[in-house]
Amino acid sequence: MTKVVEDDIHFRILRILEQHPEISQRELAGEVGIALGKVNYVLNALTDKGLVKIRNFRNSQNKLRYAYVLTPAGLSKRAELTSVFLRRKMAEYDALKAEIEDLKRETSKAKSTAGRRS
Template identity: 45%
Template sequence: MDPEELHLQVLRLLDHNPNLSQRQIARELDLSVGKTNYAVRAVISRGWVKAHNFSNAPDKRRYLYRLTPAGVSEKAQLAYRHLQRKRAEHQRLMEEIEALRAEVEEAQVEAEPTERPAGPQG
């Protein structure tokens, strides 16, 4: 997963559930907790997310993650760029599928037995 896609996925998760732990985010994205920590710190350092400590939580490491206005805007821009990449990928796949389809049809035509002319019936 490239960094832009990772940031987009983190922003999406935190937008939908701001009180996810990094362990839960890691599980959702199928990442290590270390890589998740790196990604969460990246979106925080860019000012896209604010982390607020739960003062009454028994585990003082729990945070509430809120997207900032810049984070909401960046999430939309990341989503747009992700969509553009996926559309281009889709177009390339469709072209490859068409080329393969033509290749298969050509191979089938070549493999068909040729008809023999009708000879004398004996």
Template identity: 50%
Template sequence: MSKSLKKIDPDVHFRVLNLLEDDPNMTQRKLAEKLGISLGGVNYCLKCLIDIGHIKAANFKKTPDKSVYFYLLTPQGVKEKVKLTASFLKRKMSEYHALKKEIIAVQSKAKRDYSDFRE
């Protein structure tokens, strides 16, 4: 495992791959906005993902603005996205079940407290 991969949050890693798969033309600024992280954070993440071979970046050949890139998932990136999707869903389902359990407990306590208050 690459050193740079250890520094990328798995949720951010998953979301970047997911967003770029849907829209390879997405700018770093738009990625930052959608992810809720800084532009510098997105730049760092993209560089790491390029270094480890999960995405490749290319300039649009016909545009005069050479800073415009599109990002494509590599076959390795697609495989990693599948793994990240499974772990993301497992983690989020676990969080959902814990939150649901907590909500039920709070609702139950609130009903008891309210009924005690009314008497």
């Protein structure tokens, strides 16, 4: 897995956990679009790095439910990954916008050339 893809997954997971710490791994997998086993692996890695703390719901009927809480280091990492993600998406947007403009010019040129032949 490339660093960009790994950072993307970490960013998406940290962002979701910040908003919904009670989310299940299965729900998280669906939100991020990755396998459940991969979510488990990433959560363990984020926990090992000290970015996420896993806590049991004490008053829950289902004692297997957990809350995934971002640590201060996790919040800082999420902010860093957000900045990187945003810069990359803006560059992709600019490239796509330029490609669209090129295609519009090609289409206009092709229409005007076709119109002169008629």
